[in-house]
Amino acid sequence: MTKNQKVLTWLDEMVKLTQPDEVIWIDGSDEQKKALENEACATGEMIALNSEKLPGCFLHRTATNDVARVENKTFICTTKEEDAGPSNNWMSPAEAYDKVGKLYEGSMKGRKMYVVPFIMGPAKSEFSKVGVELTDSIYVVLNMLIMTRVGKIALEEIGDDGDFTKCLHARKDLNDDEKYILHFPEDNTIWSINSGYGGNVLLGKKCLALRIASYLGKNEGWMAEHMLILGLENPKGEVKYISAAFPSACGKTNLAMLIPPTEYKGYKVWTVGDDIAWLRVKEDGRLWAVNPEAGFFGVAPGTSEKTNPNALHTTMSNTIFTNVALKDDKTVWWEGLDKNPDDHMIDWKGNDWYKGSEEKAAHPNSRFTAPAKQCPCISKDWENPEGVPISAMVFGGRRAKTAPLVYQAFDWNHGVFVGATMASETTAAATGAVGVVRRDPMAMRPFVGYNMGDYFAHWIEMGKKVKNQPKIFHVNWFRLDDEGNFMWPGFGDNLRVLEWIIKRCDGEVDAKETAIGYLPEAKDINVNGLDLSEDTLNELLTVDKEIWKGELDGIKEFFATFGDKLPKELSDELNGLEERLNK
Ligand code: GTP
């Protein structure tokens, strides 16, 4: 398949280590994909779904202890511990290769190894990077075929002498105590063992496109971010691009595919990406972005004809569902799809489920893997090798209190501070407690492949290189009232906030200057057609100085963990905020 000696030598080594019975190259062809689907259905690894209602779709159930990313088993393996930084688990490369190398020994005996060459990003783009994933899981191969550009196209991109990220995955026996997701940024290598779930095993996604890519970006002068990219078209047909970073399961896929409210005639949102953005400065001084992925690995629960019809329609064919419920007619269901579950279904664990049961039918982190090109609102520029120019960058999280609906940072450095001090309630996307507020800078806490202090410095440096800087904003769709209800309708109505953001970028609307940034005047958020009281809107747009003074302590404590790696620009911003709050 290739003459690239670096690929062949490494493959040889890994075959010796893992000892598969057979080595199979994935070429990206339809025939091979079909054969693998059949094989996975024959062994029960996947279930073929209703071929009329969901053509080309499959269901996969993971082990019940293997349903989300495992942050406590995820390591950055750099020579110096300091290079991993305080927000990452660290292991020395020597220890990691030795300890986990032993676990890989003979791990593919009696199994097949699939060789999956893939490109992250459009072919022949300066943004793009190539990887090769070795895996013993057909489920991983089939997901990679949707999420990345696989096979001959990738080998062409690597060429006879090109470099690539070396990705090794073995499912082994899913033993929790021997589960490891290891990153060796200095060796451009990823090792994953004892998991079969999403972000732990689709190594092009979080492992390469964020952890390894963030490290490459720091060294090569570009950025890898946990951001959706969307194009907002106005009635004049002008399109402005926005990128937005929200933590896992905090609304990126939904915002990226938003359908404008009915009174917004002539407006349209175009999806470029729903999870990851790679950004570069170009000669015009603007920041340009590409989506390195080719598919969506989206959260199923809560996706419905009402909340996100575009996502739902994307998943109507050629989609792999993971850990959702199976209906008797061989279609799928999850909480929030509709209010009307069937009387009988098979739940995500494979057990009978009856209407009225206390148990969830689908796992809260159940997902769909669907080809981006099937999305009804996919941007015509989603595979443009040049990327799209970004006008606004948005940070946001899940905050029941504190953060207002939207505010704008004073300038780039203040925007970096706003991103760096983001906090959000944890979700089911990672194992561990749900609903705990934690600092999640730029929604990248689990995904920065080096010292987070250096990552902040990189953001500051990039600001100096970007002459036409995007404006930076913060949003919060998740404010709760005293009864625990969402105060803002969210979903499609988030366009009302995007409209304000674009108007600010174009200098078309004034704002109130507050201690934390520029806030909209209530009259400038269009609430026509919404059932939202004036009081509620005002409350959504208030900054409670006392609550924010409380925030200061949390930020100081968090910043202190970075020691002298914290850029002075950020401690200056913190002092500025404190002064403004005390004025
Ligand atoms: P990852 O794929 O984990 O990175 O998640 P994501 O950021 O793409 O989140 P996604 O859009 O899948 O949304 C996660 C959950 O938040 C879903 O259950 C949504 O229904 C819910 N959600 C998304 N947008 C909104 C909103 O504007 N308001 C409210 N209340 N919920 C929302």
Ligand code: SPV
């Ligand atoms: C996330 O958790 O942010 C995801 C899903 O997008 S996973 O690929 O599992 O990381």
Ligand code: MN
């Ligand atoms: Mn994500």
